[in-house]
Amino acid sequence: MSSPRKPASFRVDEVEIDAPPPPPPVLEEPLANPPATVRNLPKMKRGFAWGSILIGAIGGLVSIWAAIWFDAMVRDLLARDDWIGWAAIGMAVVALLALAMIVLKEAIGLLRLGRLGKIRHEAESAIRQQDKPLAQDVTHRLRSLYHGRQDMAWGLSRLAESERDIMDADELLKLDERTLVAPLDPLARGIVAASAKRVSVVTAVSPAALIDMMFVAAENLRMLRKLATLYGARPGTLALLKLARMVVGHIVLTGGIALGDDVIQQVVGHGLTARLSTRLSEGMFNGALTTRIGIAAIDVCRPLPYIEAKRPRFRAMVAEVAGIR
Structure with missing residues (x-):
């Protein structure tokens, strides 16, 4: 046993602390059974396309029948040497x-x-x-x-x-x-706002859901035709259907198809939407959906991208349709 150390004064910054050495790194052991790599699935052989053959055969028979009927009609008409x-x-x-x-x-x-x-x-x-x-x-x-x-x-x-x-x-x-x-953009926004207001009013007072669906579809197609004509397309029936498909694809790609009560509540207000009737809420929702379709149609039909002009804002247009300033 050594004699006890006598008390002495010292400065704190002169004290050296011996820290224990860090433990050696633990090497991970290789897995006994490594996961198997996923390989491509083998190609599945498709059977004979009997459905396509059936449709093609029926179409050929109908075409031959129509040609024979038309030929017989023309021969009969030529055989008649009268005014009929x-x-x-x-x-x-x-x-x-x-x-x-x-x-x-x-x-x-x-x-x-x-x-x-x-x-x-x-x-x-x-x-x-x-x-x-x-x-x-x-x-x-x-x-x-x-x-x-x-x-x-x-x-x-x-x-x-x-x-x-x-x-x-x-x-x-x-x-x-x-x-x-x-100069055409304000007119396009006016077309979209007018269609959205008509959809909102008609679906709010309509007594049947089938009438709502038919009117909303007809009004949206009418809006698409007007927008395309405004920007210089003047589409026919096939072009209008193609434009509708392009608009739906644009909405899906831009992620703007999700329209719910939260969007309407943010635009109109939580308290007001809670007091609205069910039919009026449905009318506002259909009007908002028409507005979103109209904005996408403007993006598709506009011959130039937005360079200096500002793209229409969905919430601002929904508030305009709802009559909220």
Whole structure:
């Protein structure tokens, strides 16, 4: 046993503390049974397409029957040397001519709708790449698109006066938007707001759900046709259906299909929506859905992306439809 240490004074910063050494790292042992890697599933062989053969055979039989019936009708009419036969032949010619004009109109409508998307795609590429020749091509396409429209005469003349003084691609496209496309945006928002208000009122007072569905579908198709015509498409029936499919795809891609009571409550107010009747709430919901479809239709039909102009805000438009300022 050593003698006890005598008391002494010392400074705290002079004390050295011996810390224990850190423990050595523990190496992980390899797993005894490593997980098996997932391989591609083998391709499953499909059987013979009997359903397609059945549909094709039935379609062929119907086509042959229609051809035989038409041939027999024409022979019978030609065999009759009276006014009934000649009148029937004349009506058949008129029907074929009308059918050809309908097909031509639908083809032109599809081409016009595709032209809007092509112009917008080229404009986005010109802005991204700063391509002046491509921007000039977009300007030329827009000029030919709106040529002959009385409501676009001022914008076309303004564009012709100023486009030669612009050197940059994005500035030229800004001029295109400012003079040609931006003046159409308030009209497009007015079309969407009017359709949404009609849908809200009719579905709020309608006594049957089937009437609601039919009216909402008809009003939305009518709105799509008006928006496409405003921006220069003038679609037919097939082009209108294609536009509806494009709008639905745009809504799904942008993630804006989810419309619920929380959206309506944020726009209108929690207290007011709680006191609304069920039918009035359904009317507001259908109006909000129509508004969302209209905004997506504007995005699809607009021949230029939003450069200087602001995209319509969904909540602001829903509040406008609901009459809340």
